Amino acid sequence: MTRAQRINTALRRVPSWPLYLLGAIPAVWLLAQALTGGLGPDPVKALERQLGEIALQLLVAGLAITPVLRLTRVNLIRYRRALGLLAFIYAALHLTVWLVLDVQIPAQIWADIVKRPYVTIGMTAFVLMIPLALTSNAWSIRKLGPAWRRLHKLTYAVALMGGVHYLMLVKGWQIEPMLYLAGIAALLLMRLRVSAALGATAARARSV
């Protein structure tokens, strides 16, 4: 048995539901910090920013699962739904802080969504996540069949938009958002290369 097979066998005994509990910890901790003065002089911005960053990290983790399988044969696919749903929940919390604690004024919120490209992109990414979250269940997968896979390719667009959203809201050329965007682009490019390679193999097979 290869090491990857041993890991996969061991993972079969690890359920995915604890991920939801683990995933809730940062949110609860951040909220507690915000209420007790632990987030520094500007708790609204800190909360908003950290929730958004966690959402982005979860999206990256979700995108990494297929490349990890292809490169190492370690299969983490059963944990991907939890990662995706948690990413959606953190994006929703990030948006809620922005709406309720930061901007507050409905007219201003709408103006920002329409006028500010980084808000437009972030908002679009969130809206695109809604159908993904709603169909993240076994019933939808059965019901939608092949369409489910196509629908969930929206994650690629969502992650890219999330990365661009972060890069666009900082001042100057900052390292962190560039690293996120580069990571997301790399994870997406790996898929292109793999599907291109598969396409070439298929073409070769046909030509034989």
Next chain:
Amino acid sequence: MANRWKNDLTHESVTPAGAFFNRRQLLGGIGATGALAALPTGSGAQAALTPNSLEDISTYNNYYEFGTGKDDPAKYAHMLTTKPWRITIDGMVDKPGEYDLADILSQMTMEERIYRFRCVEAWSMVIPWNGFELADLLTLVGVKPEATYVAFETVLRPEEMPGTRFPVIEWPYVEGLRLDEAMHPLTLMATGVYGMPLPNQCGAPIRLVVPWKYGFKSIKAITRITLTDTQPPTTWNKANAGEYGFYSNVNPEVDHPRWSQAKERRIGAGLFAGREPTPMFNGYAEEVAGLYEGMDLKANF
């Protein structure tokens, strides 16, 4: 020339730094117990001029030479050697040269100025600075009649400033003012806050404070001042001319291309305070609007 501008609030009305140290923890604690409604809302001119705690002022900084995080300057600025400190004053001046900061300070009249501080990122503080009028320094070195602008430069020491290893913006940081802006009684060279020497992360040993302009105009750790007859380059304008103009006067009617400037988050106001309206020229319109009479402030943002 000193003392040309007086605070509405007297020194006595400023709560000592210590009383503010744990204010946020207190606010947070009250918020957590659900008694938030009992708190004053912090609106009104008088309340708005309650200075931020020294903790706010010294732990929430934009000083990219030490990193782009708000807490990076507090973590790394101690690496900067601020003694001895010399400032080169050159260009169109009668007495150019390298001036020792201590020599300059011995000839200046120190004042406390409680100013609003408005960052271009739409947050604000109120800061009790200690410093002297830039006009007094310029008078000391003698400005030649042909000079029309003042250029400033921040010290650049990569070995003491870890943030400068990355080209986030072009180093060294440079800024500039029109001569009449530089000579304005509100324009301060600050060396302290709350009666104490400036913490390094706030721009020690000496920084500019131009309260009616966005914070990035108030250049820190000044090592060179040059009098010139051409508009000097400024760091953020070089980084993105469409977003940061030479003037960068606080103006709620002219938005930053990426965000609104109409309102601001008051640092230290707590989790549920929301935003408050930003006044024209950051509340100093009465004093400085005359400087820009007849100018299109949308075009000259």
